[in-house]
Amino acid sequence: MRADMAAARRLLPRWAGSLRPASSAAAAAYPKRVKVVEVGPRDGLQNEKNVVPTAVKINLINLLSETGLQVIEATSFVSPKWVPQMADHTEVMQGIRKVPGISYPVLTPNLKGFQAAVAAGAKEVSIFGAASELFTRKNINCSIEESLERFQEVMAAARTANIPVRGYVSCVLGCPYEGKISAAKVAEVSKKMYSMGCYEISLGDTIGVGTAGSMRDMLSAVMQEVPVGALAVHCHDTYGQALANILVALQMGVSVVDASVAGLGGCPYAQGASGNVATEDLVYMLNGLGIHTGVDLQKLMDTGTFICSALNRRTSSKVSQASCRL
Amino acid sequence: MGAVPSALKHCLSYQHLLREQPWIAEPPTAAHPAQEASGVPEYIKIVEVGPRDGLQNEKVIVPTDIKIELINRLSKTGLPVVEATSFVSSKWVPQMADHKEVMRGIERHPGVQYPVLTPNLQGFHSAIAAGATEISVFGAASESFSKMNINCSIEESIEKFEEVAKAARNMNIPVRGYVSCVLGCPYEGNIIPAKVAEVSKRLYSIGCYEISLGDTIGVGTPGSMKKMLEAVMKEIPLSALAVHCHDTYGQALANILTAIQMGVSVVDSSVSGLGGCPYAKGATGNVATEDVLYMLNGLGINTGVNLYAVMEAGNFICTALNKKTNSKVAQASFNIGTIK
Numbered sequence: 001m002r003a004d005m006a007a008a009r010r011l012l013p014r015w016a017g018s019l020r021p022a023s024s025a026a027a028a029a030y031p032k033r034v035k036v037v038e039v040g041p042r043d044g045l046q047n048e049k050n051v052v053p054t055a056v057k058i059n060l061i062n063l064l065s066e067t068g069l070q071v072i073e074a075t076s077f078v079s080p081k082w083v084p085q086m087a088d089h090t091e092v093m094q095g096i097r098k099v100p101g102i103s104y105p106v107l108t109p110n111l112k113g114f115q116a117a118v119a120a121g122a123k124e125v126s127i128f129g130a131a132s133e134l135f136t137r138k139n140i141n142c143s144i145e146e147s148l149e150r151f152q153e154v155m156a157a158a159r160t161a162n163i164p165v166r167g168y169v170s171c172v173l174g175c176p177y178e179g180k181i182s183a184a185k186v187a188e189v190s191k192k193m194y195s196m197g198c199y200e201i202s203l204g205d206t207i208g209v210g211t212a213g214s215m216r217d218m219l220s221a222v223m224q225e226v227p228v229g230a231l232a233v234h235c236h237d238t239y240g241q242a243l244a245n246i247l248v249a250l251q252m253g254v255s256v257v258d259a260s261v262a263g264l265g266g267c268p269y270a271q272g273a274s275g276n277v278a279t280e281d282l283v284y285m286l287n288g289l290g291i292h293t294g295v296d297l298q299k300l301m302d303t304g305t306f307i308c309s310a311l312n313r314r315t316s317s318k319v320s321q322a323s324c325r326l
Numbered sequence: 327m328g329a330v331p332s333a334l335k336h337c338l339s340y341q342h343l344l345r346e347q348p349w350i351a352e353p354p355t356a357a358h359p360a361q362e363a364s365g366v367p368e369y370i371k372i373v374e375v376g377p378r379d380g381l382q383n384e385k386v387i388v389p390t391d392i393k394i395e396l397i398n399r400l401s402k403t404g405l406p407v408v409e410a411t412s413f414v415s416s417k418w419v420p421q422m423a424d425h426k427e428v429m430r431g432i433e434r435h436p437g438v439q440y441p442v443l444t445p446n447l448q449g450f451h452s453a454i455a456a457g458a459t460e461i462s463v464f465g466a467a468s469e470s471f472s473k474m475n476i477n478c479s480i481e482e483s484i485e486k487f488e489e490v491a492k493a494a495r496n497m498n499i500p501v502r503g504y505v506s507c508v509l510g511c512p513y514e515g516n517i518i519p520a521k522v523a524e525v526s527k528r529l530y531s532i533g534c535y536e537i538s539l540g541d542t543i544g545v546g547t548p549g550s551m552k553k554m555l556e557a558v559m560k561e562i563p564l565s566a567l568a569v570h571c572h573d574t575y576g577q578a579l580a581n582i583l584t585a586i587q588m589g590v591s592v593v594d595s596s597v598s599g600l601g602g603c604p605y606a607k608g609a610t611g612n613v614a615t616e617d618v619l620y621m622l623n624g625l626g627i628n629t630g631v632n633l634y635a636v637m638e639a640g641n642f643i644c645t646a647l648n649k650k651t652n653s654k655v656a657q658a659s660f661n662i663g664t665i666k
């Protein structure tokens with residue numbers, strides 16, 4: 001596989017210079033550092049049509065571990081009845097190389113999943129809430145309040161085991177069932193999850209309908225309840241708005257951004273449309289802003305090439321598409 | 327996570343599909359509170375370059391009647407400017423060989439401008455004869471690019487444009503100036519902001535009413551866009567500036583946002599994101615008008631343009647070109663199904 005990768009290596013054009021962090025003279029309004037949370041192996045692969053063999057998943061995560069990324073969401077301890085793509089969660093967790101200094105959070109929807117995750121070696125977990133009642137009902141057949149009560153068990157167990165918990169809030173800028181979502185609702189759910197003990201709240205524009213305007217309004221409301229240092233944005237690029245939305249979030253002080261290598265993971269609500277923002281495109285933008293991420297863009301692109309070839313699909317990263325042809 | 331219903335494809339008409347799309351907002355009529363806080367302009371003029379810049383860079387040569395139909399449809403969307411064609415020698419740009427027929431064939435809607443490219447005096451006279459009432463000239467911030475593209479230095483090219491601008495002034499024809507490679511050049515690599523400012527100033531001084539700053543290969547980022555605009559804004563009034571961003575590296579909307587936050591109020595874009603990048607095979611080029619409009623609507627910025635109508639025009643040209651749209655808004659809207 002390495003030889004293939006080397007042969008298909010996308011040479012960076014003369015932009016190598018601009019791909020390293022430029023001077024930060026223009027970056028006075030932006031954070032100096034941004035933590036990139038790589039969700040490709042979980043959120044990405046979970047939403048891809050093709051199911052990926054365990055060995056490929058492990059290799060993907062190992063390659064990502066060499067790019068400088070500090071957080072790589074590895075898998076999901078959800079029942080394989082619901083998410084068959086993540087059925088091999090135990091094997092993946094046990095099979096990956098755990099590089100010191102890198103965190104490998106996993107999704108745990110309930111106590112059973114949490115216990116299985118810890119048994120498999122997980123040291124960080126994530127729980128998923130939503131800012132939409134209808135979305136919660138359709139997805140996990142209960143109300144938002146009920147879902148948070150279920151998570152209390154996970155929080156208690158995590159606290160005892162000293163395991164940090166990241167909280168996700170879905171549909172923060174719109175819901176496929178309810179339509180518009182009020183910023184106040186997002187703030188309310190975020191506050192609840194934060195006070196339950198989540199160290200970080202990742203605000204997800206699940207269907208990518210948000211814009212710079214709605215992002216600003218939503219963050220203004222949430223920042224009144226949760227410190228900005230505990231906030232992350234998880235933008236989908238379904239309407240091409242992701243990087244602009246992320247830019248606004250950065251301008252407001254958010255310094256944690258989720259992304260998916262090669263933009264893996266389509267949108268389950270708009271067939272054929274794109275989903276996650278591509279990590280390559282995000283890092284390209286952050287580099288251009290002089291913001292430090294610690295990520296090696298070339299290695300990231302190579303990893304994207306690997307997984308796209310394994311999935312037999314084209315990359316959704318524009319940086320990758322452009323660089324390979326010049 | 328959890329059980330997700332699969333999206334069902336609509337079998338309804340395209341119009342009906344769009345109407346059911348809840349995310350395509352109508353242009354805002356009142357000022358949006360967020361807009362005041364963020365310092366973006368209240369109104370942004372969209373310059374539609376699809377029929378020229380877009381079609382010129384498509385692989386397929388489009389028949390004249392399709393071009394005319396496209397422009398006529400765009401004229402009905404509320405777009406204030408539709409760049410119609412290019413009076414360049416058909417030897418160099420065969421896709422625009424029918425410039426006279428297009429110019430004479432299109433409906434001229436009141437309130438809509440139809441600028442055309444004119445690289446020299448000959449092209450200018452030809453354009454006027456065909457009924458053009460506004461023209462554009464193209465400079466570059468890179469000597470290498472200028473040499474490779476039009477076989478002369480930047481200064482020599484501007485001297486030629488000065489002739490055109492003089493002739494235009496005599497006939498009361500407004501001239502728009504383009505500067506290519508403002509954030510990077512395929513030959514020279516990095517371009518210094520001071521050079522962009524210098525070339526922009528030259529074009530402005532020969533009489534261009536507006537300077538469109540083009541990130542020709544789409545390599546710019548909000549960082550380089552800010553630095554470049556800061557330099558240019560020292561030489562040219564803000565109201566005379568436009569940005570022409572390419573989405574080759576996915577940065578266009580972020581770059582445009584940066585520009586409008588700095589007060590730029592004119593944005594070039596191309597319906598359906600027509601027009602690939604000649605310097606990166608298979609990569610995208612122009613930013614899609616639909617995606618720009620979606621962002622501006624969400625910011626509460628008035629453009630006067632009906633997004634539905636632009637999407638319909640985009641659907642028309644993509645069907646005619648037998649290609650997929652490059653607009654993500656269009657892709658998402660086509661494919662959204664009934665969620666049960």
